């Protein structure tokens with residue numbers, strides 16, 4: 001079997017590693033050099049408990065998140081769901097290095113165009129499009145609009161400043177005055193070390209043509225002032241979108257969508273690294289089983305994501321319907337050190353308690369996890 005993969009992001013690299021493990025012949029095409037041009041908070045939230053601890057590129061495991069509503073609340077990460085701060089450039093370069101050592105042929109600075117893709121459809125048995133959103137496949141098959149029905153708009157700066165007080169934790173802060181239509185919306189401060197951090201923000205937008213959206217750059221200036229970071233040095237800036245709904249169709253002839261190209265980022269927090277890796281691995285399992293596997297790819301993904309999506313849906317509804325004071329109260333309750341207070345909060349939000357227990361209680365093994 002000949003397999004082509006578009007994009008050396010997490011989805012493409014995990015797919016390449018999974019394919020190499022099955023001795024499938026792989027060509028991986030990346031429009032830049034591997035690890036270049038990344039705009040990301042660089043924090044992996046292993047939301048299904050499936051990922052192995054990253055090797056090279058890992059900066060540190062994160063054990064606590066500071067959640068800011070009206071007050072600051074410390075949320076300890078459970079041992080079942082891990083969070084890691086990364087240098088994504090180094091992490092991806094290392095994954096590419098491992099893939100190459102296992103026989104994957106990596107073509108850097110090779111941008112796949114619509115014409116290339118048409119030609120590749122004849123030359124390869126299967127093509128995995130892990131090129132992010134909107135994908136080149138969507139341009140060929142004319143469904144780019146599917147990425148913008150509901151999505152998260154993000155803006156991020158890499159800052160040099162003093163982050164020693166927050167280290168080794170990370171901070172996620174919710175906006176008290178953004179209308180519910182933009183929720184989920186929050187900003188993050190993810191220190192890479194005591195002197196550098198990714199500082200970004202995200203809000204929900206519905207409809208590509210919607211003019212109704214917050215000015216994230218202006219909001220960023222307000223956040224930097226409020227956080228005492230107005231004098232920090234901006235080292236990099238970038239913006240991006242994350243489609244927060246799985247696309248209605250993931251297979252187009254012999255092309256399979258993976259990761260952001262499949263619309264797999266979390267509608268709650270915009271994280272998508274773990275889902276990109278998962279979908280890359282599942283897409284390879286599917287192609288290796290031929291048509292029978294392909295039919296199951298979408299369903300298989302949905303099964304893995306079921307409990308996580310249910311909890312996220314309930315949480316998003318809370319963010320849209322509760323007043324900020326009620327939301328702050330919920331944050332205080334779920335982060336309380338007292339089991340009794342946590343239980344009392346859970347009983348006041350029974351659907352959240354139920355979906356959280358289902359999410360924590362479900363452990364899904366992935367056959368053939370590559371690294």
Ligand SMILES: Cc1cc2nc3c(=O)[nH]c(=O)nc-3n(C[C@H](O)[C@H](O)[C@H](O)COP(=O)(O)OP(=O)(O)OC[C@H]3O[C@@H](n4cnc5c(N)ncnc54)[C@H](O)[C@@H]3O)c2cc1C
Pocket residue numbers: 006007008009010011012029030031032035037039040041042043044045110111112113130131132133136154155156200238239240241242258259260261265270271272273274276
């Ligand atoms: C500001 C921001 C912050 C984020 N922070 C986090 C975070 O902290 N944690 C988290 O889990 N997620 C985060 N995300 C989401 C995360 O970045 C994505 O979900 C994840 O990168 C998806 O991986 P992927 O492999 O599907 O696509 P990508 O990482 O986008 O990789 C796609 C690759 O394909 C290449 N490519 C694109 N088109 C072509 C083409 N035509 N030909 C060849 N190559 C091509 C690109 O150069 C790129 O290398 C963030 C997103 C944004 C916008």
